[in-house]
Amino acid sequence: MSYQPIIQKSIKYIENNLHEDLSLESVAQFAGFSRYHFHRVFQKETGVTISEYVRYRRIANSASMLINTDEKIIDIAFYYHFETQESFSRSFKKYYKLPPGQYRKIMGQLMFQREETVLKNEQRLKGWLLSGSHPANYRMGIDRKIFHKGKGSGFLKSSTVQSNDEFATMMQQFKANKYLGKRIKLSGFLKSQSIEGYCGFWLRVDNTIGDVLQFDNMSDRPITGSTEWNHYYIVLDVPQNSSLISFGVLLSGKGQVWVDEFKFEEVDKKTPTTNIDFTSNILDEPTNLSFEE
Incomplete structure (x- = not known):
C-alpha cells in the first residue's frame, strides 16, 4: 500500500x-x-x-x-x-x-544586498546545473525568504518563457557505484506558484553508453498551479550495469517552484518503484496493416 x-x-x-x-x-x-x-x-x-x-x-x-x-x-x-x-x-x-x-x-x-549581486549569484548555485529545452528562459538560485527548513531553499522560475512546451531543470549527476543492485528513494519537499505547465521531481538511471535504464519525472502525477510545501518521492531500481544517476526538479512552462531537503536513501524491495515503463504500450505484433479497423 x-x-x-x-x-x-x-x-x-x-x-x-x-x-x-x-x-x-x-x-x-x-x-x-x-x-x-x-x-x-x-x-x-x-x-x-x-x-x-x-x-x-x-x-x-x-x-x-x-x-x-x-x-x-x-x-x-x-x-x-x-x-x-x-x-x-x-x-x-x-x-x-x-x-x-x-x-x-x-x-x-x-537581505539588503544589492539586487545585481543577488542576480549574479543566482545562476551559480553550488552543485547544481541549469539545463532543459530552454534554460536561458529560466532562473535558479537560493531563496532566503521562503524555505521549508533551515535558512534557504532552492528555486527554479520562468523569466522569458513563451509557452508550456518550454522547460528547464535544476539538476545534479553522480556516479551510480554506491547504489548498484539497490532500490533507491529520492524524496524532498516542494512548493509551487502559478505553474501553467507542470513541475515535479525527476530521477534517471543511465548505463555507460547513455541508455536510460530507469526513469520517473512525475508526469503521471504532475504538480500544477499554486501549492504549499508538501512531501514527494520517487523510487527506482539501480541495475548492476548502471553508471550515472541524475536527478532534480523540473519546471515546464511558466511559474516558480521551490525545493528543500532533498534526500537519497536505500529502500527494500517491498517498496514499489515509480519507474515509468515506456514499453508498456508497445504491441506484441503488428496490427491493422490493411487499415480496416
Whole structure:
C-alpha cells in the first residue's frame, strides 16, 4: 500500500493549521488512522515524527516572519503556539543557533544586498546545473525568504518563457557505484506558484553508453498551479550495469517552484518503484496493416 497520498493530505492539513492547536491525535484523526499507526507511517515516510515536523515548520515560518515583517517576537511566539517568549527563544536557538532577535538583525542586514549581486549569484548555485529545452528562459538560485527548513531553499522560475512546451531543470549527476543492485528513494519537499505547465521531481538511471535504464519525472502525477510545501518521492531500481544517476526538479512552462531537503536513501524491495515503463504500450505484433479497423 502506498501511503504517499495520505501523507501529502496530512501535510497539507498541517501546513494550513500551523497557527492552530495541532497534536498527533488531531492529525491522525484527520487522516483516518489510529495515533500509533499514523505515527509509524508518518515517521517512515518523512523521516521525522509529527511533533518534530510541526515544531520545525513553526520555527521555519517564524524565521521567515522575523526577516520579512515587523511583528514583535512575542506576537510571533504566541501565533505559533509557544507558551512564552522564553520557550520560543529556546526552540528557535536549537534550530538556528541564534536567539530570534539576533537572527532578525543579522539576516535582515544580509537581505539588503544589492539586487545585481543577488542576480549574479543566482545562476551559480553550488552543485547544481541549469539545463532543459530552454534554460536561458529560466532562473535558479537560493531563496532566503521562503524555505521549508533551515535558512534557504532552492528555486527554479520562468523569466522569458513563451509557452508550456518550454522547460528547464535544476539538476545534479553522480556516479551510480554506491547504489548498484539497490532500490533507491529520492524524496524532498516542494512548493509551487502559478505553474501553467507542470513541475515535479525527476530521477534517471543511465548505463555507460547513455541508455536510460530507469526513469520517473512525475508526469503521471504532475504538480500544477499554486501549492504549499508538501512531501514527494520517487523510487527506482539501480541495475548492476548502471553508471550515472541524475536527478532534480523540473519546471515546464511558466511559474516558480521551490525545493528543500532533498534526500537519497536505500529502500527494500517491498517498496514499489515509480519507474515509468515506456514499453508498456508497445504491441506484441503488428496490427491493422490493411487499415480496416
